[in-house]
Amino acid sequence: MKLNSPSRIHMGLIDLNGELGRVDGGVGVALDYPNFQIEGKESSEIEIDFRIEIDEKDKENLESRIKNAAKNVLDIIGETGISLKVNDAILSHSGLGSGTQVSLSTGKITSLVYGIDLNAETLAKITGRGGTSGIGVAAFETGGFIVDGGHTFGEGKDKIDFRPSSASKDVKPSPVLFRHDFDWDIVLTIPKGEQVCGDREVDIFRKFCPVPTEDVQKICRLVLMKMMPAVIEKDFDSFGKVVNELQNLGFKRAEVGLQKESLKGLLSKLQEVSYSGISSFGPTIYSLGDKDTITEISNEFFDKFGIEGEIISTKANNSGYEIIK
Structure with missing residues (x-):
């Protein structure tokens, strides 16, 4: 049994202010490619076989995530092992949501191999994902363009401070407020280089939160009154203008x-x-527009600065994970 899951772009967190008693919330799109593909069958122990070439450090990180997710699910369903083959992977710490897809995909294939179908929300709780943004969990389950509603905030609530998903293990996934098929092609420019993760990510949340109330108010208005209608009405320019504007607001x-x-x-x-x-x-960087022009400019950038990288022309995944039997 094989499972394919989508990557995702995360366009922004909506509210890292918290005055209304809610934080986080997010906007994003599931992507058809890159994706994560894993294959599983019964075993008496946890076995992981990589069928792709991957940097040794990335391999260690990926193996650790897979092992932890598999063990957590096996403990819940009362089994001891699973044999897993990794056929494709999403680059770690690149902004494409690899951590959530690896955890949910591993958990899903592990449970299905033993005849148990755990949904995305349950898997997220078991594997400790979705603690800040709900985009990755929803992308796995349904795909599409997604807006999530974040978490309750304050003493005795879902969250009492600002922190990334990696440091929010016991927080339930956010409710999905809006989900719609996404029809426009996307170009990804992925330079190799410095990555934000771990303690540094936590420190960034501490330093820049809470964000100004006026930023949150503007983000909410742009998302609700311009971005979401643009997706429904297929208004490319209105949607794109919000993408550009979001880069100068809030936590983004x-x-x-x-x-x-x-x-x-x-x-x-x-x-x-x-x-x-x-x-x-x-x-x-994700871009919506003429693919040839975007690719040309990105290649010129790589050449000018001597940077290795990848340019991927992709589209939205509007269905979520896929099981291949």
Whole structure:
């Protein structure tokens, strides 16, 4: 049995202010490619076989995530082992949601091999995902363009402080407020380089939160009154203008500001010919527009700064994970 799950772009967190008693919330799109593919069968112990070439450090990180997710699910369903083969993977810490997809995919294939079908919300709780953004969990389950409603905030609530999903293990996934098929192609520019994760990610949340109330108010208005209707009405320009504007608001402004000057320059240049933003903490830039022009500018950037990277033309995944028997 095989399972394919989508990657995702994260366009922004909605409310990292918390005055209304709720925090987080997010906007994002599930992607058809890159994806994570894992194959599973019964075993008496946890076995992991990589069928792809992968950097040794990334392999260790990925193996650890898979092992932990498999063990947590096996403990719940009362089994001792699973044999897993990794056939494809999403680059770790690139802004494409690899951590959530690895955990949910591993958990799902492990439970299904033993005839138990655990839903995405249950798997997220078991594997400790979705503690800040609900986009990755919803992308796995249904795909599409997604807006989630975050978490209750304050003493005795879901969360009492600002922190990323990696440091929010016991928080339930966010409710999905809006989900719709997404029809526009997307180009990903993925430079290799510095990545934000772990303790550094936690420190960034502490430093830049809470964000100004006026930023949150503007983000909410843009998402509710411009972005969501644009998806329904297939209004490409209205949707894209919000993408560009979000880069200068709220926590996204901090995420963009932390990028290298060369990457910020590329983002500005791409915004001259397309609608572009940083996905999550980056370094991936997603762009909507003419694929050839976006690719040409991205390649010029890689050549100019001597940076290795990847440019991927992709589309939305509007169905979520897929089981291949």
